[in-house]
Amino acid sequence: MRFTYVTLFPQLIEGYFQDSIMKRALQAGLFSFDFCDPRDYAANKHAKVDDTAAGGGAGMVMMSQPLFDVLAQFEDTTVIFPTPVGKPFTQNDAKRLARKKHIVFVSGRYEGIDERVIEHFADELFSIGDYVLTGGELPSLVMSDAIARNIDGVLGNRESLVTESFETYLLEAPSFTKPAVYEGMGTPSEFLKGNHSKITALKFALSTAKTQYFRPGQLIQHNKRTTYEK
Ligand code: ADE
Numbered sequence: 001m002r003f004t005y006v007t008l009f010p011q012l013i014e015g016y017f018q019d020s021i022m023k024r025a026l027q028a029g030l031f032s033f034d035f036c037d038p039r040d041y042a043a044n045k046h047a048k049v050d051d052t053a054a055g056g057g058a059g060m061v062m063m064s065q066p067l068f069d070v071l072a073q074f075e076d077t078t079v080i081f082p083t084p085v086g087k088p089f090t091q092n093d094a095k096r097l098a099r100k101k102h103i104v105f106v107s108g109r110y111e112g113i114d115e116r117v118i119e120h121f122a123d124e125l126f127s128i129g130d131y132v133l134t135g136g137e138l139p140s141l142v143m144s145d146a147i148a149r150n151i152d153g154v155l156g157n158r159e160s161l162v163t164e165s166f167e168t169y170l171l172e173a174p175s176f177t178k179p180a181v182y183e184g185m186g187t188p189s190e191f192l193k194g195n196h197s198k199i200t201a202l203k204f205a206l207s208t209a210k211t212q213y214f215r216p217g218q219l220i221q222h223n224k225r226t227t228y229e230k
Contacts, residue, residue, distance in 0.1 A: 001100065004074070033144075
């Protein structure tokens, strides 16, 4: 898998891959990443990449020409535009996109990107939540992290992908580690006794309760799915 980030600010993204799981996965050759700076493609003297909005309005808009020239060079890619008006990015999208060969994330800055670029090149438009960020770099990183951890081998332990939140619509059960009591707060005693079927049953009950409390809609989805599967 290859990730390409089309961005005016590659340094905002680069640091994320210099530590921890992503660093190990890169070193193991499980994916690679590179950058394209639209400024390097600007066909004007001052390497200008933005201009005032047609029809007026506050802020500048990223121009078509540099982005057309950047994106025209790619073949056989999935081109993603992060935008607050995209469809909500989900775990299913992360899993589906983990099977792609090459994903190109196009980060807008300023007031956005000339719509003709999006019309011409976008395969998918995604929002990472109902709030507005100053650019597409953070959403691109969020999505690439969620995608990369679904690439075979990126997480050491396949088990952790199966049991985590959103795989079954249930939120993950709470986790504890040693000591068994900390600041007067205990660990559920079943977790300390080592009876695996009891632990599984308790985790399921805690997952269900947590989902009911924090994300009742997810519990409805879970119940629908398990009803159909019966
Ligand atoms: N760009 C700015 N805000 C965003 C958001 N919430 N999701 C995706 N891209 C964005």
